[in-house]
Amino acid sequence: MKNKMRVLRAIKNITQAELSDLIQVSRQTINTIESGKYVPSTVLALKMAKVFNVPVEEIFELEPED
Secondary structure: OEEOHHHHHHHHOOOHHHHHHHHOOOHHHHHHHHOOOOOOOHHHHHHHHHHHOOOHHHHEEOOOOO
């Protein structure tokens, strides 16, 4: 699953640590999601969408192999 978290963080001008504080996870969790090594739960994805003020589908995109 691809994601646009890094781009959305840059637009909002927040660090991984700031995002992790906002959605109550570790900075390492944000890093592993951004690098595609971890797919977040629905609850976590919805929290991110709320922070970025976009639909979940704007953050995450299924790839053909998903």
